[in-house]
Amino acid sequence: MAESWATLGVDLHLEPTGSGLRRGLTDALREAVRTGRLAPGTRLPSSRTLAADLGIARNTVADAYADLVAEGWLTARQGSGTRVGDRTVVPPADPSRSRREQHRPTYDLRPGTPDLASFPRAAWLKAARRAFTAAPNDALGYGDPRGRVELRTALAGYLARARGVRTDPDRILICSGFAHALGLLATVLRSRGTRTAAVEAYGLPPHRDLLTAAGLRTRPLPYDELGTDIGELSGVGAVLLTPAHQFPMGVSLHRDRRTAVVDWARRTGGLVLEDDYDGEFRYDRQPIGALQDLDPDRVVHLGTASKSLAPALRLAWMVLPPGLTDEAVAAKGGHDTCGVLDQLTLAEFITSGAYDRHVRAARLRYRRRRDALVAALASRAPEVRVTGIAAGLHAVLRLPPGTEKPVLQAATWQGLALHGLTYFRHREAVAEPLDALVVGYGTPPDHAWTGALDALCRVLP
Amino acid sequence: MAESWATLGVDLHLEPTGSGLRRGLTDALREAVRTGRLAPGTRLPSSRTLAADLGIARNTVADAYADLVAEGWLTARQGSGTRVGDRTVVPPADPSRSRREQHRPTYDLRPGTPDLASFPRAAWLKAARRAFTAAPNDALGYGDPRGRVELRTALAGYLARARGVRTDPDRILICSGFAHALGLLATVLRSRGTRTAAVEAYGLPPHRDLLTAAGLRTRPLPYDELGTDIGELSGVGAVLLTPAHQFPMGVSLHRDRRTAVVDWARRTGGLVLEDDYDGEFRYDRQPIGALQDLDPDRVVHLGTASKSLAPALRLAWMVLPPGLTDEAVAAKGGHDTCGVLDQLTLAEFITSGAYDRHVRAARLRYRRRRDALVAALASRAPEVRVTGIAAGLHAVLRLPPGTEKPVLQAATWQGLALHGLTYFRHREAVAEPLDALVVGYGTPPDHAWTGALDALCRVLP
Numbered sequence: 043m044a045e046s047w048a049t050l051g052v053d054l055h056l057e058p059t060g061s062g063l064r065r066g067l068t069d070a071l072r073e074a075v076r077t078g079r080l081a082p083g084t085r086l087p088s089s090r091t092l093a094a095d096l097g098i099a100r101n102t103v104a105d106a107y108a109d110l111v112a113e114g115w116l117t118a119r120q121g122s123g124t125r126v127g128d129r130t131v132v133p134p135a136d137p138s139r140s141r142r143e144q145h146r147p148t149y150d151l152r153p154g155t156p157d158l159a160s161f162p163r164a165a166w167l168k169a170a171r172r173a174f175t176a177a178p179n180d181a182l183g184y185g186d187p188r189g190r191v192e193l194r195t196a197l198a199g200y201l202a203r204a205r206g207v208r209t210d211p212d213r214i215l216i217c218s219g220f221a222h223a224l225g226l227l228a229t230v231l232r233s234r235g236t237r238t239a240a241v242e243a244y245g246l247p248p249h250r251d252l253l254t255a256a257g258l259r260t261r262p263l264p265y266d267e268l269g270t271d272i273g274e275l276s277g278v279g280a281v282l283l284t285p286a287h288q289f290p291m292g293v294s295l296h297r298d299r300r301t302a303v304v305d306w307a308r309r310t311g312g313l314v315l316e317d318d319y320d321g322e323f324r325y326d327r328q329p330i331g332a333l334q335d336l337d338p339d340r341v342v343h344l345g346t347a348s349k350s351l352a353p354a355l356r357l358a359w360m361v362l363p364p365g366l367t368d369e370a371v372a373a374k375g376g377h378d379t380c381g382v383l384d385q386l387t388l389a390e391f392i393t394s395g396a397y398d399r400h401v402r403a404a405r406l407r408y409r410r411r412r413d414a415l416v417a418a419l420a421s422r423a424p425e426v427r428v429t430g431i432a433a434g435l436h437a438v439l440r441l442p443p444g445t446e447k448p449v450l451q452a453a454t455w456q457g458l459a460l461h462g463l464t465y466f467r468h469r470e471a472v473a474e475p476l477d478a479l480v481v482g483y484g485t486p487p488d489h490a491w492t493g494a495l496d497a498l499c500r501v502l503p
Numbered sequence: 504m505a506e507s508w509a510t511l512g513v514d515l516h517l518e519p520t521g522s523g524l525r526r527g528l529t530d531a532l533r534e535a536v537r538t539g540r541l542a543p544g545t546r547l548p549s550s551r552t553l554a555a556d557l558g559i560a561r562n563t564v565a566d567a568y569a570d571l572v573a574e575g576w577l578t579a580r581q582g583s584g585t586r587v588g589d590r591t592v593v594p595p596a597d598p599s600r601s602r603r604e605q606h607r608p609t610y611d612l613r614p615g616t617p618d619l620a621s622f623p624r625a626a627w628l629k630a631a632r633r634a635f636t637a638a639p640n641d642a643l644g645y646g647d648p649r650g651r652v653e654l655r656t657a658l659a660g661y662l663a664r665a666r667g668v669r670t671d672p673d674r675i676l677i678c679s680g681f682a683h684a685l686g687l688l689a690t691v692l693r694s695r696g697t698r699t700a701a702v703e704a705y706g707l708p709p710h711r712d713l714l715t716a717a718g719l720r721t722r723p724l725p726y727d728e729l730g731t732d733i734g735e736l737s738g739v740g741a742v743l744l745t746p747a748h749q750f751p752m753g754v755s756l757h758r759d760r761r762t763a764v765v766d767w768a769r770r771t772g773g774l775v776l777e778d779d780y781d782g783e784f785r786y787d788r789q790p791i792g793a794l795q796d797l798d799p800d801r802v803v804h805l806g807t808a809s810k811s812l813a814p815a816l817r818l819a820w821m822v823l824p825p826g827l828t829d830e831a832v833a834a835k836g837g838h839d840t841c842g843v844l845d846q847l848t849l850a851e852f853i854t855s856g857a858y859d860r861h862v863r864a865a866r867l868r869y870r871r872r873r874d875a876l877v878a879a880l881a882s883r884a885p886e887v888r889v890t891g892i893a894a895g896l897h898a899v900l901r902l903p904p905g906t907e908k909p910v911l912q913a914a915t916w917q918g919l920a921l922h923g924l925t926y927f928r929h930r931e932a933v934a935e936p937l938d939a940l941v942v943g944y945g946t947p948p949d950h951a952w953t954g955a956l957d958a959l960c961r962v963l964p
Contacts, residue, residue: 158643167632170844174624179948182619182813218679218840225836248837352643354843375686376709379679381842382815383631487640 292430753891
């Protein structure tokens with residue numbers, strides 16, 4: 043009966059044991075219906091047939107079918123069996139979105155999102171009230187394309203104090219998140235004639251895609267234990283780096299390489315884009331200052347409130363060299379695109395000290411999680427080596443060779459969302475692929491953290 | 504001594520009489536320094552020389568110089584006269600911004616901004632608190648690129664009820680203002696192979712520029728007393744219209760032409776972009792429903808909170824035909840770029856009825872202003888004909904031929920910011936240019952409205 047299933051065209055990677063069978067089957071079927079691989083009206087095999095085909099209990103299949111009937115994806119009628127329903131809803135365009143909405147995992151240990159449950163709602167509302175009450179009427183109009191001066195002023199002070207960034211409010215540009223900022227810079231670089239940007243061999247694929255979309259070729263720089271290797275930059279116009287805490291590997295860029303990349307920029311007129319995404323969260327050592335401090339004329343410093351507060355604020359900033367400010371502002375368009383109320387609130391949040399208080403509390407919370415992760419792995423997964431834990435909201439778990447893929451598969455069936463290191467690897471990277479997980483320990487709310495850690499340990503070799 | 508002034512390269516259009524001489528001279532000089540036309544260190548003519556040159560009182564020049572010394576633009580030293588100062592501030596990139604910041608007029612009657620002083624701050628903060636308190640934690644993460652479902656749901660209901668728009672939340676895309684929305688649509692159109700978009704002969708230049716920036720040619724459609732003439736659309740892939748209240752002329756599109764443009768779209772596969780920027784403010788008749796109602800498959804309906812509430816919210820929306828939704832969402836990028844808190848607050852504002860209450864109060868306020876404008880013009884400027892007053896926040900004041908330019912010049916010298924109709928005219932428009940002003944009566948706060956109206960009447964023929 044394997045044919046009947048193959049005919050349905052559904053990719054199923056069933057682990058023959060484990061508690062997540064029903065969920066995994068449900069998810070796979072739902073995805074097949076959603077994407078149209080199972081057309082409306084298609085008759086599904088009987089639960090008995092499919093169970094035999096998959097070597098699982100018939101009840102598991104019957105339960106999965108029932109779930110999907112309840113959700114409206116399937117219909118079941120006496121005498122005509124189970125069929126794919128006629129969906130009137132337009133299928134969503136973005137698969138990552140639909141995965142988020144419809145395949146919500148039990149536990150999420152993917153990196154990139156802080157603990158949203160600990161967002162300081164009351165303090166934020168208080169700051170919003172204060173900021174909004176004090177704002178002049180014309181703050182409500184079409185604004186300065188650079189963003190509100192209150193926020194740029196607060197950031198200039200904060201970044202100097204906390205990250206060693208050298209700037210003034212006139213050279214700060216507020217953006218709707220890091221991706222917005224990077225997209226603007228890519229546009230500016232391309233219009234200046236830059237054709238190739240160097241990126242780290244491991245990094246976020248959506249960031250590379252943004253550069254590509256603007257017409258830039260991305261070239262991966264090799265990675266070793268000193269961080270990214272800056273050696274070979276001929277023909278490159280800009281370098282995108284995460285110097286304080288390499289994403290995802292977690293090391294900080296060696297001081298010789300910090301100097302080397304700035305020297306390269308000075309020599310060639312190149313530009314360094316410093317992605318300082320989680321500079322606030324450093325646990326074991328003194329904070330590592332911003333690379334921008336080495337040469338504010340050649341380094342663009344980029345920061346965001348997405349990790350320190352929440353992505354939903356859609357507030358990020360770039361600190362621009364004087365020679366780039368006008369072009370970046372022009373690329374943003376004739377007026378501001380970021381909501382003024384949140385800008386005023388963040389300014390008030392920073393200047394009142396609430397931001398520092400929140401960051402300190404969050405640092406403590408994340409550090410405890412990190413320690414729990416390291417302890418659990420030491421006792422329950424001794425074959426796994428944890429790295430990149432001096433800072434940030436994620437760790438890299440090095441796995442025995444050949445085990446990344448099966449571990450990820452097992453995780454899916456446990457309802458545990460995980461990213462393997464392979465996801466982050468540039469397709470032209472030359473070094474041998476490493477088997478590893480990138481575990482974001484910031485994401486789960488406190489009450490789910492122990493359960494998430496358990497689920498993780500269960501799938502590790 | 505006219506040479507000495509010409510050497511300075513400053514454009515001066517001095518009205519020989521009037522109370523605004525000092526201000527006008529100060530503004531012109533400041534602008535010349537700011538833009539670098541007067542280089543740092545340049546020695547200015549003595550106040551006596553310049554006064555003789557311009558035929559004005561020496562004190563007026565001395566006062567203007569003193570103002571600019573106080574502001575730091577000029578320096579005055581015993582024995583070395585008045586010179587242009589050494590500015591360390593980087594000159595801003597965007598002239599419209601610098602005009603806003605540094606040449607703030609006494610009265611502003613340019614259209615496009617509502618009365619910011621009447622923004623319902625207390626009600627908004629109350630809604631923010633309610634919405635934010637009720638929001639689930641994952642509302643704070645990276646969001647659906649279409650925007651928050653709460654806001655899309657609230658808008659679907661509101662737009663159906665208030666504007667006759669046919670839609671559901673899945674086909675609404677939240678954007679950071681109208682310009683963001685139009686930019687996304689232009690990108691989608693261009694990538695579909697559209698080369699030419701028809702626009703109204705009179706409209707906002709920045710909107711035409713957005714289309715041009717995306718690679719589209721804009722072709723002006725003639726304007727007459729029935730609104731925009733839809734007749735000639737060969738080779739056009741999309742039409743950008745303001746059907747409810749033509750901007751800036753103020754008429755609503757005749758029903759025959761509404762039908763004609765939708766017929767054209769059906770026949771040719773073209774697309775109509777309906778800019779419904781001020782649909783909420785209609786005074787004299789029943790609201791004119793959305794054009795989108797005639798064919799939701801061929802009309803994109805665009806709306807904004809910038810006129811009904813405030814531009815600073817940076818919230819606009821488009822209602823997309825099913826066949827365009829995925830592409831527009833993809834153009835917006837992988838996740839939401841609009842702040843979630845304001846989205847949740849606006850959703851709460853709409854569903855709680857606060858939005859309707861605010862709009863009703865604002866409609867009453869603007870209607871009173873419009874009536875005062877019409878009455879003042881009737882008694883004090885009988886040569887001026889007012890049109891386009893059935894709706895919206897602006898009126899068109901038709902002037903005797905040849906008088907638009909001198910009236911605008913006089914207004915500048917009175918510290919009154921005004922737009923002439925010429926500013927809005929497409930450079931390829933064929934009809935004979937009309938002399939007129941486009942007066943935005945929403946912009947001044949209540950306390951300044953009478954003064955603004957006086958200033959306006961003073962400069963009219």
